[in-house]
Amino acid sequence: MLDAAPITNVMRTLADPTRRAVFERIVRTDEITVVELTRGSGVTQGAISQHLKSLKRAGLVAERPEGRNVYYRARPEGLEPLFDWMNHYGVFWRERFANLRNLLKEIDP
Template identity: 80%
Template sequence: MTETTDINAIMRTLADPTRRALFERIVNSKEITVVELTRGSGVTQGAISQHLKSLKQAGLIAERPEGRNVYYRAQPEGLEPLVDWMSHYGIFWRERFVNLRTILKEIDP
C-alpha cells in the first residue's frame, strides 16, 4: 500500500461515527472482546464484527485469539500515515499565522 492509499483507508475507516466510537473504546482499553464492545453500544454483534474487520484492514487494531474469545487492541502505529499527513499541514498553517501576525503588526503599530 502506498502512503496515499494508507491515508485514504484510515480516513474512510474513521469517517463512520459508529466505527470511530468503537475505535475510541478500543483505544481506551488495554484489550477488549466483541461481547464487551457490543454491550451497551446499541449495535448488533454482527455489525460490531464488520466494523472491527474494517478497523483491522486499515491497520488500526490487532486481534489476539484466546480460546473462544478474540481480544482487540489498538495499534497506534496504524495512525502514523495520517499523523504525518496532518503534521505537514500543521507546518503550513503555523507559517501562515506567523505571516498574518507580521501583517497585523505592520497595520496597527
C-alpha cells in the same frame, strides 16, 4: 508530499461515528472481545464484527485469538498516517499565521 493511500484509509475508517466509538472503546482497554464491545453499544454483534474488520484493514486494531474468543487491541502505530498528515499541515498553518501576523503589524504600526 505525503502518500495519500494510508491517510485516506485511516480517515475513511474513522469517519463513521459508530466505528470511531468502537475504536475509542478499544483504545480505553488493553484487550476486548466482540461480545464485550457489543454489550451496551446498541449495535448488533454482526455490525461490530464488520466495524472491527474495517479497523483491522486500516491497521488500527490487531486481533489475538484465544480459544473461542478473539481479543482486539488498539495499534497506536496505525494512527501514524493521521499524525503525519496533521503535522504536515500544522507546519503549513503556523507559517501562514506567522506571515499574516507580520503583515498585520506592517499595516497597523
